[in-house]
Amino acid sequence: MSGDPAGEVLATLATYDDFISQLEVIADMGSGDGRYSNMLATIELEDGTPLMPTVMAVDDKIQMDNRYRTKNIRQIRQDFSDTSIQEGKVDMIWCHDAFQFAHDPWKTLRHWHKILRPSGMLLMSVPQTAFIDDDPLQNPVRFRIGFGGGHCDWVVVN
Numbered sequence: 001m002s003g004d005p006a007g008e009v010l011a012t013l014a015t016y017d018d019f020i021s022q023l024e025v026i027a028d029m030g031s032g033d034g035r036y037s038n039m040l041a042t043i044e045l046e047d048g049t050p051l052m053p054t055v056m057a058v059d060d061k062i063q064m065d066n067r068y069r070t071k072n073i074r075q076i077r078q079d080f081s082d083t084s085i086q087e088g089k090v091d092m093i094w095c096h097d098a099f100q101f102a103h104d105p106w107k108t109l110r111h112w113h114k115i116l117r118p119s120g121m122l123l124m125s126v127p128q129t130a131f132i133d134d135d136p137l138q139n140p141v142r143f144r145i146g147f148g149g150g151h152c153d154w155v156v157v158n
Contacts, residue, residue: 006096006125010039017045019121023053023091027115029080029124030098031057034068040094041070053091058083059098081108085115095124 013020020043028037037057044050057064058076076083080095081102093112102108112122 006036007039009123009125010036010043013123014043015046017047020051021045023051025054025056025090026092026094027056027058027083027085027090027112029058029093029095029112030101031059031064031075032062032098034064034073034075036094036096037064037073038068038070041073056083056085056090058085079103082111083115087114088117090115091117091120093120093122093124095122097125099124099126 023043026040028034028040031037034057037055041053041055042050043053052072055073056076057073058078058080060077060079064073064075076085078084080098081104093116099105099108116122
């Protein structure tokens with residue numbers, strides 16, 4: 001393990017050949033300097049076969065670092081809550097430690113749902129937590145969001 005939780009998630013994802021072999025378009029929402037966009041753009045199947053999906057690195061504030069650029073990364077300088085990405089175009093949305101910056105989280109999720117293909121997947125991590133009342137350990141917020149054919153349950157705890 002690398003000590004980089006997001007890198008570890010990507011390494012684990014690479015072991016799911018049936019899923020990743022079908023990835024053509026990945027959106028890295030809040031891509032920052034492009035480190036994870038690069039990891040996604042250079043992901044390989046378990047046998048070492050390069051996948052080379054198109055990665056849309058979406059960030060409205062931070063310019064991508066040139067050392068992370070590859071020919072299959074397309075930088076989009078827009079707010080990830082409302083992009084020009086075509087509806088139903090994206091196989092997977094990756095959002096690592098950026099969702100908390102969405103001005104309207106529900107609008108953002110609705111937009112992401114539109115751009116995902118019906119069988120698409122959302123992978124995200126959110127470093128901050130939100131709570132219903134003053135006792136976060138007793139009353140965590142529970143999210144249930146349906147994307148594609150399934151749903152994802154999140155229980156946010158401290």
